[in-house]
Amino acid sequence: DVKVTQSSRYLVKRTGEKVFLECVQDMDHENMFWYRQDPGLGLRLIYFSYDVKMKEKGDIPEGYSVSREKKERFSLILESASTNQTSMYLCASSYQGSSYEQYFGPGTRLTVT
Amino acid sequence: GENVEQHPSTLSVQEGDSAVIKCTYSDSASNYFPWYKQELGKRPQLIIDIRSNVGEKKDQRIAVTLNKTAKHFSLHITETQPEDSAVYFCAARVSGYSTLTFGKGTMLLVSP
DSSP, X not given: OOOEEESOSEEEEOTTOOEEEEEEESSOOSEEXXXXXXXXXXXXXXXXXXXXXXXXXXXXXXXXXXXXXXXXXXXXXXXXXXXXXXXXXXXXXXXXXXXXXXXXXXXXXXXXX | OOOEEEEOSEEEXXXXXXXXXXXXXXXXXXXXXXXXXXXTTSOOEEEEEEXXXXXXXXXXXXXXXXXXXXXXXXXXXXXXXXXXXXXXXXXXXXXXOOOOEEOOXXXXXXXX
């Protein structure tokens, strides 16, 4: 059974703080993704990684960076949090092969005050 | 890049009725179309998917149809039940790419 976990369910940070969101998967998936979910806007891709130390920008990468030092772990970093980054953040992972299903983590609701 | 439009944004039905959610995509190179269900407070989960070499796929009460010529695909839920209430997302993947482009979601409310 695939398991994708995220470090926090709820997080409250102040404007200007550096924020780390961590995601871990236990299925040896090559691909990992970070999405942002806002009401009425669906799931928007921030960054994804297809291998250790490899990353690609998604649709909304501004204000974010990522790190993938180990295959099972993918971190999203907000260098200087701003109030417009208040959102639900979802991590996902998948194989690179013919099975394309993305498995999602439970999400982190981040509030920046 | 790929653009996915999803309609309607909300859909209210009575228990037992059918529900249809429609999506259109822009890139004719898209070849994989999954549907995800997200119950309140939970993570999105894949419920059904279809590849471009297939026109229709069924799994019990849910079915997905694909019209490649018109570049649209639809989710059909028959005999709806209250537990079908959730947000449904369609998505498309362009051949050769690893990422999905999601629609904005449809909130389905099934009243008893």
